[in-house]
Amino acid sequence: MYDILIIGAGITGTFLARDLARYDLRIALLDKEDDIACGATMANSAIVHSGHDPKPGTFKARFNVRGNELYEDICRELGVAFKRCSALVVAASPEEEANLDILQRQALDRNVPVRRLNREEALALEPHLADSVTEALELSSTGIITPWEVAIALAEEAVLNQSDLFLSHRVESIETLPPAGDNDCPQKSRFRVTARTPDGQTHTFDARYVIDAAGVYADQIYAMVSPAQADPATRRFSITPRKGEYFVIDHEETPLFQRVIYPVPSEKGKGVLVVPTIHNNLLIGPNSDFIDDKEDVGNTAQALSYVREQVSKTAKDLPFHKVIRNFSGLRPTGDTHDFVIEEAADVPGFILVAAIESPGLSAAPAISEYVIHTLLAPKLSLVPRTDYKRRRPFLSLKDVSPAEYNEKIRENPAFGHIVCRCEQITEGEVLDAIHRPAGARTIKGVKKRCRPGMGRCQGGFCEPLITEILCRELGLTPQELLHMTDDCLQKGGACQ
Amino acid sequence: MKKELTCIICPMGCRLEADCETTENGALAIRSVTGNTCPRGERYARAELSYPERTVTSTVVLQGGRYRRLPVITSAPIPKDRIFDVMEEIRAVSVCAPVKIHDIIIENVCGLGVNIIASRSL
Amino acid sequence: MNTCDLVIIGGGSAGMAAAIGAYKSGIRDILILERDAEPGGILLQCIHNGFGLHTFGEELTGPSYAERFTGQINELGIRCVTGALVLHLRADKTLDYISPQTGYRQVKARAVILAMGCRERPRGAIGIPGTRPAGIWTAGTAQRYLNLDGIMPGRRVFILGSGDIGLIMARRMTLEGAQVLGVAELMPYSNGLQRNIKQCLEDFDIPLFLSHTVTDIRGQERLREIVLSRVDENRRPIPGTERSFAVDTLLLSVGLVPENYLSEEAGIVLHPRTRGPLVDEALQTTVPGIFACGNVLHVHDLVDFVSAEGTQAGESAARYLTDGFADSRSILAAPADRTIGYVLPQTVHPDRLDKPVEFKFRVADAYRNVTLQVLKDGQVYKEIRKRVLLPAEMEKLTLKKDDLLDVKQELAFRIAAGHIDAS
Structure with a gap:
C-alpha cells in the first residue's frame, strides 16, 4: 500500500515525488512511457519565465513567480544546470508598446525585476533583434533549464529515498475502495489503481491518495474515478492538446542570442520565441495549434513555415542552415483558462494537478509546494525523513581539466573512449547514465541523461555504439532497442 | 537496332551505345559498341547484352573478431540470375577470427566455379 | 607539451594517404590521430567493390582498399593512435586529444593536416x-x-x-x-x-x-x-x-557535410558552398601550416580522388616543413556565374608553382553537350566541349604554370551554350 500514488512522471509529477520523498511516506510514481519526462516536459521552450505574463489572480501568475524564486536553489541542490539568462519582450509598433506598458505594470506588481529599454539599449544587449523592433522590456530573472534533466534528477532523488518508480505502466482503471467500518481510519487505502505493462500483464496498486499529474490525459484519468467528470455535461474540466513546433539550431561557442526573446503576447500565448539553451543551442518556436489527438507530436510543414515567418518579426540573422532537428510538443490546455490544482470535490483524496500548460515548467516547484503544504499537510502527517539522500549529479567530462580527465581515465579507460563526437561524450558517461538510479534503458534515455545524439549528426555516428553498450550492459537486444516489430523481424537471415 | 547501356565496370559510368541485330535463330548479334572510353567498356556491353554477370559482396558471421561480420566478395563475377542463390549460401556461413584477406570462405559457391573470399583481414 | 612535426587528424583514406605522402617527402615525425578502433575510416563499412581503379588499377572493396593503405602505414612505421578523438585545435597548431590508451594529451604540431571526413545530413x-x-x-x-x-x-x-x-x-x-x-x-x-x-x-x-x-x-x-x-x-x-x-x-x-568543427575552432575560414576550408594550390588553409584534404575539404564521389588529394596534402605539408613557402602574390579561382557550384583551390600562387594545378569543380546543374569556359580576368581563355556534366560527378581541369602566370586577379569557370537536362 502506498500513501501517495502519483500518475505521470513529467515535471510536476517528479517534483511532487521528490518533495514528498523528504517525508516518511510510501510513494509510487507511475508513467505509461518507458522513461521519465516523455510528454510536455520533453518538448517545450525550456524556460523558467519571470512570471510577468499570466493574468492577475491566477494560479499561473502566483506559481510562476514563486517557481522562479525557487528554481535556482533547487537546481543547485539537484546538481543540474540553471542559468538566469534574462529575457527581452520586444515591441514593434505603438500598440505593442502599449502592451509592454501592461506587462511592465504586471511585473512591478509582482516584484518581478523589469526594465524598459529603447531600441538602442535593446540592441546593445542583443544585436540581432529585428529591424522593426522599437522598444523592449528586460526581464532579468528569466532563466533556462534542461527540463528533462531536472525531471530525471528529481525522479532519481525520489527513488534514492525509497519511492517506487513504475515506468511503462499505463493506468487502465481506478477504483475507490469502500470505507472501513469506522470511517476515520486514516491508514486505509481509498484507491485501487490498475495499470498495464507492455507484456500485457496488469498490476494493481493501493493508495491512500492519488495525484493526477497525467498531462494531456489528466482529464481522462480523473474520469476513471469520477462519474461527473466522465460526463461531458458535468465535467470539471477537459484538456485539449495544443501543439507547438520548434527548430533546434546546432550549438555554437556563443549562440546568436544570449537572452530569451519574446514577442508581445497574444491570445494564443507567448508567441514564437528565440531561446538559448543550457547547451548553447537555439530553440525557435513554438506555434500554437489545438489538435484532437493526444499522441500526435508530428511536425507539419505549415507550422514550421509559420514559425520561421513569425520569428522574423523579432529576430534576424538566425542560422537556419544550422538546424539539426525539429520537434513538437503538446501543451495540456484546460478549458478552465488556469491550472486545475485541487482535491477533487467529488472524490476525497484524489488530487488534481491538471491543465499544467505554460508556465507549468516554471511553476512546477511552487505547485508541488502548494499541493504538499496546503492540500496534503492537513490530512497527512508529514514527518521529515532523517536519512534523506542527495543524488549524485550526472557525470559530465565536458568542462573538466586535463588532469581530472586523466584521473577518470586511469580509474576506467571507458572515460577515454569518446562515443559521441559531436557532444564529446565518453563511454564512461554513458555507463553512468545506464547504471544510476532510475537509469537509462533506451537509446533516448541515454540521450536524455548524457546527450549522445543531441548534436549535429543526430546520432548518425553514435547510435550503433550506444545500442551496443545498452545491449551489453542490460542484456537487451537490438530488436527491442530499435523497436523492430514482428514484421521487421520476419525472414531472418544471417543478419539477426 | 541501337541499345543504350551504362557501363558499370568502373565509376566513370560511360554511356554506351551498342548497334545490334537479332539473328535468324533469335540470338542477339552485336555489330559495334560506341561511347566507351576503354576496351573494357566494349567487352562489358557485349557481355551484358548476352550473358550478364555481377560481382557480389556481402558479409558472413564472424566469431571472435573486432566486428560481428566479415566482408566477403566473389572471386570473379557470377551470372546475374544466380545472385540470390549465392547470397543464400553466404548467409549460412560463420567463420572464426583470425581471417586473412583473400582467404577462401566458400569454395565453388553454388557450383559456379567461383569462390567467396574474405575482402579484409580481421 | 609534446611536440610533433606533422599531426594528421583522421586516419581514413585522406589521412593515411597524407601520412604516406609526407613520409615519402622526407618527414618522419608524423602522428595520425584516428577516432575509431583502427584506421580506415568509412571505407571499413563500404563492403561493396568499386574502389581503387585509379590508384591501384583494379577494383577493390572498401576494406581491401583500406588494407592496402594500413599495410603501408605499418611498413613505414608511421605512428597512429587509434580510439583518439581530437577535442580542440587552435590556430597555433596545438591540439588536445584523448584516447583510452594515452589519456588526455596535448601536442604542439609544426604542421597539421585536417582529414576528418564528413558526416551525413x-x-x-x-x-x-x-x-x-x-x-x-x-x-x-x-x-x-x-x-x-x-x-x-x-x-x-x-x-x-x-x-x-x-x-x-x-x-x-x-x-x-x-x-x-x-x-x-x-x-x-x-x-x-x-x-x-x-x-x-x-x-x-x-x-x-x-x-x-x-x-x-x-x-x-x-x-x-x-x-x-x-x-x-x-x-x-x-x-x-x-x-x-x-x-x-x-x-x-x-547529402554529406564536411566535418569542420575543429577547423572553425582554429579560426580557419570556410567556403560557404563546399563548407570546407578555403585552400590554395598547396591545400593550405587560411591558417599557415594547417592543410586540408579529402571529404573535410569538399565532398568527393570517388575515394581514389580522396587518396590523391591526401597524398598532395602530405607532400605540401612536407614542403612547408622543410623549405617553407615564400611570400608570393595570389590570384583567385572561382565560378564565373551560377552554372558552376564551386572551384577548388580557391586561391593560387602562380609564381610559387613547381607543377601544374589541378582544379576541381562541380557544376550546379545537369548539362549535356556544353562548353566549359575558363576565363582569365573576365576574358575567355580556354573552351572545352563536354558531353555530359552532372552535379554528382566532380570534374577536373589541369592548368600549367604558364597558363596562370599572366592572370592578374581571377581565374573563373563557367558553362556556356548548354541547356538544363531534366531527363
Missing part, C-alpha cells in the same frame, strides 16, 4: 514533417549496423535521396532479404553515379522517383508509413500527388 537538416519514430536512419548508419554489427535494421524500406550511399544500401538491403519499395530524389536527376543506378536499382527493379520527396512520416514507436509527393520545378511538394508506402524503415541519403 540528418533528418532535422532537411526538415521532413511527421512523427519521430525509430526506423529512420541515415544510409551510412544503417550500413554500419548491417555491415559491421550484423544488425538488419528493417524489412520494408524506402530510401530518400539518390546519393551513392543510398543506392548502395538499396542493393545491400535487397540482397539481405529486405523489400526496397523505392528511392526518391528531390532533383530531376540522380545524385549518384550512373553505374550505381544501373547495378543497384535497375538490376533489382527498384523504382527511382525523380522530382519526389517524403512529405510525411507516420508511426509512434516504429515507423509505419511514409508519404511521397511529387515536387514542382521549385522543389515544392505538389498537393494531390501524395501516395503512401507502408514501410518500417526510411533511409536518408540527402
Whole structure:
C-alpha cells in the first residue's frame, strides 16, 4: 500500500515525488512511457519565465513567480544546470508598446525585476533583434533549464529515498475502495489503481491518495474515478492538446542570442520565441495549434513555415542552415483558462494537478509546494525523513581539466573512449547514465541523461555504439532497442 | 537496332551505345559498341547484352573478431540470375577470427566455379 | 607539451594517404590521430567493390582498399593512435586529444593536416514533417549496423535521396532479404553515379522517383508509413500527388557535410558552398601550416580522388616543413556565374608553382553537350566541349604554370551554350 500514488512522471509529477520523498511516506510514481519526462516536459521552450505574463489572480501568475524564486536553489541542490539568462519582450509598433506598458505594470506588481529599454539599449544587449523592433522590456530573472534533466534528477532523488518508480505502466482503471467500518481510519487505502505493462500483464496498486499529474490525459484519468467528470455535461474540466513546433539550431561557442526573446503576447500565448539553451543551442518556436489527438507530436510543414515567418518579426540573422532537428510538443490546455490544482470535490483524496500548460515548467516547484503544504499537510502527517539522500549529479567530462580527465581515465579507460563526437561524450558517461538510479534503458534515455545524439549528426555516428553498450550492459537486444516489430523481424537471415 | 547501356565496370559510368541485330535463330548479334572510353567498356556491353554477370559482396558471421561480420566478395563475377542463390549460401556461413584477406570462405559457391573470399583481414 | 612535426587528424583514406605522402617527402615525425578502433575510416563499412581503379588499377572493396593503405602505414612505421578523438585545435597548431590508451594529451604540431571526413545530413537538416519514430536512419548508419554489427535494421524500406550511399544500401538491403519499395530524389536527376543506378536499382527493379520527396512520416514507436509527393520545378511538394508506402524503415541519403568543427575552432575560414576550408594550390588553409584534404575539404564521389588529394596534402605539408613557402602574390579561382557550384583551390600562387594545378569543380546543374569556359580576368581563355556534366560527378581541369602566370586577379569557370537536362 502506498500513501501517495502519483500518475505521470513529467515535471510536476517528479517534483511532487521528490518533495514528498523528504517525508516518511510510501510513494509510487507511475508513467505509461518507458522513461521519465516523455510528454510536455520533453518538448517545450525550456524556460523558467519571470512570471510577468499570466493574468492577475491566477494560479499561473502566483506559481510562476514563486517557481522562479525557487528554481535556482533547487537546481543547485539537484546538481543540474540553471542559468538566469534574462529575457527581452520586444515591441514593434505603438500598440505593442502599449502592451509592454501592461506587462511592465504586471511585473512591478509582482516584484518581478523589469526594465524598459529603447531600441538602442535593446540592441546593445542583443544585436540581432529585428529591424522593426522599437522598444523592449528586460526581464532579468528569466532563466533556462534542461527540463528533462531536472525531471530525471528529481525522479532519481525520489527513488534514492525509497519511492517506487513504475515506468511503462499505463493506468487502465481506478477504483475507490469502500470505507472501513469506522470511517476515520486514516491508514486505509481509498484507491485501487490498475495499470498495464507492455507484456500485457496488469498490476494493481493501493493508495491512500492519488495525484493526477497525467498531462494531456489528466482529464481522462480523473474520469476513471469520477462519474461527473466522465460526463461531458458535468465535467470539471477537459484538456485539449495544443501543439507547438520548434527548430533546434546546432550549438555554437556563443549562440546568436544570449537572452530569451519574446514577442508581445497574444491570445494564443507567448508567441514564437528565440531561446538559448543550457547547451548553447537555439530553440525557435513554438506555434500554437489545438489538435484532437493526444499522441500526435508530428511536425507539419505549415507550422514550421509559420514559425520561421513569425520569428522574423523579432529576430534576424538566425542560422537556419544550422538546424539539426525539429520537434513538437503538446501543451495540456484546460478549458478552465488556469491550472486545475485541487482535491477533487467529488472524490476525497484524489488530487488534481491538471491543465499544467505554460508556465507549468516554471511553476512546477511552487505547485508541488502548494499541493504538499496546503492540500496534503492537513490530512497527512508529514514527518521529515532523517536519512534523506542527495543524488549524485550526472557525470559530465565536458568542462573538466586535463588532469581530472586523466584521473577518470586511469580509474576506467571507458572515460577515454569518446562515443559521441559531436557532444564529446565518453563511454564512461554513458555507463553512468545506464547504471544510476532510475537509469537509462533506451537509446533516448541515454540521450536524455548524457546527450549522445543531441548534436549535429543526430546520432548518425553514435547510435550503433550506444545500442551496443545498452545491449551489453542490460542484456537487451537490438530488436527491442530499435523497436523492430514482428514484421521487421520476419525472414531472418544471417543478419539477426 | 541501337541499345543504350551504362557501363558499370568502373565509376566513370560511360554511356554506351551498342548497334545490334537479332539473328535468324533469335540470338542477339552485336555489330559495334560506341561511347566507351576503354576496351573494357566494349567487352562489358557485349557481355551484358548476352550473358550478364555481377560481382557480389556481402558479409558472413564472424566469431571472435573486432566486428560481428566479415566482408566477403566473389572471386570473379557470377551470372546475374544466380545472385540470390549465392547470397543464400553466404548467409549460412560463420567463420572464426583470425581471417586473412583473400582467404577462401566458400569454395565453388553454388557450383559456379567461383569462390567467396574474405575482402579484409580481421 | 609534446611536440610533433606533422599531426594528421583522421586516419581514413585522406589521412593515411597524407601520412604516406609526407613520409615519402622526407618527414618522419608524423602522428595520425584516428577516432575509431583502427584506421580506415568509412571505407571499413563500404563492403561493396568499386574502389581503387585509379590508384591501384583494379577494383577493390572498401576494406581491401583500406588494407592496402594500413599495410603501408605499418611498413613505414608511421605512428597512429587509434580510439583518439581530437577535442580542440587552435590556430597555433596545438591540439588536445584523448584516447583510452594515452589519456588526455596535448601536442604542439609544426604542421597539421585536417582529414576528418564528413558526416551525413540528418533528418532535422532537411526538415521532413511527421512523427519521430525509430526506423529512420541515415544510409551510412544503417550500413554500419548491417555491415559491421550484423544488425538488419528493417524489412520494408524506402530510401530518400539518390546519393551513392543510398543506392548502395538499396542493393545491400535487397540482397539481405529486405523489400526496397523505392528511392526518391528531390532533383530531376540522380545524385549518384550512373553505374550505381544501373547495378543497384535497375538490376533489382527498384523504382527511382525523380522530382519526389517524403512529405510525411507516420508511426509512434516504429515507423509505419511514409508519404511521397511529387515536387514542382521549385522543389515544392505538389498537393494531390501524395501516395503512401507502408514501410518500417526510411533511409536518408540527402547529402554529406564536411566535418569542420575543429577547423572553425582554429579560426580557419570556410567556403560557404563546399563548407570546407578555403585552400590554395598547396591545400593550405587560411591558417599557415594547417592543410586540408579529402571529404573535410569538399565532398568527393570517388575515394581514389580522396587518396590523391591526401597524398598532395602530405607532400605540401612536407614542403612547408622543410623549405617553407615564400611570400608570393595570389590570384583567385572561382565560378564565373551560377552554372558552376564551386572551384577548388580557391586561391593560387602562380609564381610559387613547381607543377601544374589541378582544379576541381562541380557544376550546379545537369548539362549535356556544353562548353566549359575558363576565363582569365573576365576574358575567355580556354573552351572545352563536354558531353555530359552532372552535379554528382566532380570534374577536373589541369592548368600549367604558364597558363596562370599572366592572370592578374581571377581565374573563373563557367558553362556556356548548354541547356538544363531534366531527363
